[in-house]
Amino acid sequence: MQIMKRMKLPIGHAGSAARLNFRYTSISAQRSHIDYQFMQHSKLPTLYFQNSLPRLQIPDLKLTCERFLASVLPILDREEYERTVRILDEFKNGDGVELQKLLQRSDKANKHTSYISKPWFDMYLRDRRPLPLNYNPLLIMKHDTRSGYQNQLLRATNLVISSMRFWRSLQADILEPEIYHLNSNKTDTQGFRNLMRLMPRAVATYAAYAFKAFPLDMNQYSRLFGVSRIPGKGKDWLVQDERSKHILVMRRGNMYSVDVLNKDGNIERPNVILGRLHAVLQLDGNSGPSPVPFGALTSSNRDDWATMRQHLIENLEAENKRLLETEIDSALFCLCLDTTDDPVYSEECFVPLLKHLLVGDAKNRWFDKSLSLIVSADGTAALNFEHSWGDGVAVLRYFNEIYKETTESPFADPGLDIENFEHIKSVRPIKLKTDKLVEIAVEKAILNNTYIMKQLNINMLRYPLITKSLCKYHGISPDAIMQLSFQLAYKRAFNDYVGTYESCSTAAFRHGRTETVRPCTMAAKQVCESLMQTRSKQPDTRDLYTSIKRCSQVHNKLVKEAAMGQGFDRHMFALKHQASLHGKRLPEIYNSKGYAKINHNIISTSTLSSNALLAGSFGPVVQDGLGIAYSIQDDYCGVIVSSYEKQRDGQAFVDNLETAFNDIYNILKMSSKKL
Template sequence: MFRTRVHRNLSWISTNSSRTTTTHGQHYQYLQCSKLPTLYFQRSLPRLPIPLLENSCRRFLEATKPLLSPAEQAQTQQTVEQFRQGIGMELHAKLKSHDAENKHTSYISQPWFDMYLADRAPLPLNYNPLLVMKSDARPEYQQQVVRATNLIISSLRFWRSLQADLLEPEVYHMNAKKSDTSSYRRWMKVAPKAFATYASYAFKAFPLDMSQYNRLFGTSRIPRIGKDELVQSPDAKHILVMRRGHMYAVNVLDSSGYIESPSVILGRLRAVLKLDADREAASVPLGVLTSGQRDEWAKTRQHFVSNTKNADLLEREVDAALFCVCLDGEEDGVFNENQQEPLLKHLLAGKAQNRWFDKSISLLISADGTTAINFEHSWGDGVAVLRYFNELYKDTLKQPFVSTETVHTPAEGDFSNVRPINFEIDDATKSAVSEAYNKNASIVDNLDMNVLKYPHINKPTCKQYGLSPDSIIQLSFQLAYRQAYSGYVGSYESCSTSAFRHGRTETMRPCTNATRDFCEAILQPERSKPSAGELRAMIDNCSKVHGQLTKEAAMGQGFDRHLFALRHTAQKEGIPIPDLYETEAYKRINNNIISTSTLGSDALLAGSFGPVVKNGFGIGYSIQNDFAGAIVTTYKNQADGKVFIDSLESAFDKICAVIQQSSSSKK
């Protein structure tokens, strides 16, 4: 019924190229019209706490124990104690003093921005992550240019809602049925703004920081020698569309800032395809430059913009674009459920000819309509991107504005609204593009990707047996590595601290004494192996420790960011780096061989990122209603992803057997 009604309305809108009141209406222009202003809770968010120095030292020692020999532990303990009683106290006092003078932000915010922007490593694989969206099962909405149009419209509806303060505030509801209600919003509306966050806590609803949201659109990372910068053009009216390496500026907002009608946006995208069909693929695909080492790209850009025409086009049409849409061709691959790796690898990094990795957000749309987001990471974290990703998916499913039946408004020849970006390219730039292409191709060719879908562990199974899904997955990673490589290594799980003003992330260290004890126990010969009941008790202890560490991290009580900020303070003050940072323990725990990240979302088909160290494993994972999944990236001849995946499947089997046996023995 709903879909029929939408089609009737859309056929009317799309056959009328002139401006109508329908497209100016709130229903079309805004994704949400929240009763609470978007930034309602921002002022009252608590500040990110700086942990006590003794607590950070204690947590560091505890986290490094599984990685060290007894002799190394003793040496580390001595060095940490000297740090705690000496230079650590001085640095901690300076950090506290600086934090007290900057109450508008958090102690980690600026150092974290600096860390990202100063790193000279290429963005693809090292920083830019990938989120792949589930497809639309309805063929009339999955076709590439149709899906692109609907995604663009939904993106703009999200953006306009955010700008107008009409996007729902980001709130984590412990029990959505009780708190994500109109009654909750009425109570919040009358709560004094200065205390609104604390009033929300009474409903077990936790407002999250939204300071990163304004950089979702119109933001670009500009390469500079030594340290990049972020530039923003929030009033732009166009997007950047890429096709076979060619670049087009496409207006999607009118002169008053209203979203153009669906038929107009569809017509402009089709005009891009028509223009592109009449050309050869770009012989010098400039987007490849954004895949390069940052100082090399900065030098190339400096030369490139010495041409005033290039400088104007790059700044006005590319850097200022609201976001980037990359329309890939058949030659770039389509999604295959039974062989996902080629397309996922292409979307994560690929040949870089049809990408502009410096944009805050890029929508990648394959020839079959498979859609992914590849985002530049310095400006923000998963919370803001995942909110956008989820809203985009829901909106395009619930009310797509065009279909394959929509009559578009022709835009061929309308070069004021569909502008091919034609730069003047000299031999130096051609050479730089060729060099960047070869370097990126070498890195990407060296990347391996392995996928595992394990059906016997899933959300219902975990609920049935009273297990923490995340803890079970992380324990499986530790067991998989121990089985395959006979040891324990630095392991990383990202945890958001967005419950605090300008919070970013904290590291949760999933390799613990509890996980080590379980791994050693379950790998004992049968005659000396503990019983299923005893092993299940150890699993429960792993979950308890994991849960406590996760809670501490989310509450800003981890140790990684605190120690990072103390070292940053020493560098800023010209103080020699303390011995703690030269210990084997510090080096080993920060050599993140196992780097993991999960995003819980019903919209997510897959998520991936590159290894953070050359001999490491980049593990994007999720636990769904019917399986647990992991996508593991490695570099060839550095680490073997296939060996790890096979060991992970074996680890899942072992843990499942323990759970089932222990449950059977209780009956």
């Protein structure tokens, strides 16, 4: 991935901020300066394993074709399937061979990265659809159980501090390397780290494999902070300022540049950051809501936003260019402080808050920032992130780390004093110059978002009987059970089998991104067809149980293949990219009904396993689709389903999903008695 970097950040001296005048309370008083500056002090450098990570292998063309056919078989009628077989056979023995050679040649010339990295990145940046709902996902943190720390201003302060501690540890190469531990009791230990330090970096990853520890790619981590997506005509680009010392703070559509690092690059003290965020509230209280909330423009079609940004810079005052580039684009991240006029958390009425955090009216958001922390008036904290630069692994690690620290050992306590000092230079209101054309564009964006929010439906289900422990008892994959339930629910609600998407990380490889798991399998279809029959015609419980076990085995195989970069989706995409890159005629398979159906992902799913996560959500990836964020825990499973009004009935799906859960649970329960 290419990112325009305006500056390079020196780490600064550990003791350079020790002379600041500050006062701690309770926990904070016991911490040394160096502990305050860095979240972690890993004995293994952050990027210790990076150069020894294996490269993502290009799948065998014949295997890709076989996997493609297996995935389209459940969703095509007989005539469509037979035609797809003929077209794919021609591709496998004709155009596909040439494109495979071109892809292999490109991969050989770019050994520093993966074959999918650049085309996948370009796919994101060329898409002209708005970022919210179409790309930017939402993660909501669990609340702090201590009411005093749930205060909006205090929680925002602690989130900012922990974010900066994470960032500085990453820059100093002392953030713990990301490793998947198959047996954490043996390898997530200091002894394992000491042993790894003795290994040459060139073989460190393979040495870790011997202990069933699997280092993950950390290339994306550097883009967590200081990155903005810039709208362009036809294609966007990313910029990064690694020397940035400020964050973008938004309140009622007003924008402020707030310094959180001092001139040496060290984190300002807790009372200083608290004081500066408090100053934002004071300034905002005096100014009132922004008459032109420019952030709404970042929710627009990307070409429309590119036109407006160009107009702001070239046709209005030159100061706009400086403000956009040095105060907004270069900000480390965006902090959105919502007001009591905005939705807050309610267990009984959660949907308004979900919709507001996903998009809302977009007045108080800047969706182009790599990260946007949102803190509601009641202290509910959420993360809305731009997706082109990276995937869930890096974001979830950051999310988990700052949640853990802010809820277990925060630096700003309820008794922390706010010092009175000059804020003129450290808290800078951002006042972009405008005209009627911009004002109309902003108003249009707000109205469009309001309309979309009225069309967006979110339905939720929490089901207590299907749990991780139940699945473990039966030796069945929890993820397979969830995905099977989705297929059964969709068949019952809409009498069809459709393209289904489940994302799987390929971060075990250098510059890996994601691969697609296709959960709509013939094994899943067999279970669904059996359960769709009348009770008298259904197979007996033992046969149904055997079919579910078989479905789980098939699903596990697909997940393992995807995690190893051996799915078919990214390979087919990369071959198509090669045809376009070299001006080749697009092979017929890419215009076939089979390819169109498997890539029209009516069921798009994503799961995140995290003790820090209260809820997550994203929009449907197609107009007539369902966006399913799901989770299965030790004591329940649950889904949050998004859909568009008059396009797909999300409530009907959720109602049938509960029935599907009941059916599967009863089969497992009855089988338990017979085991």
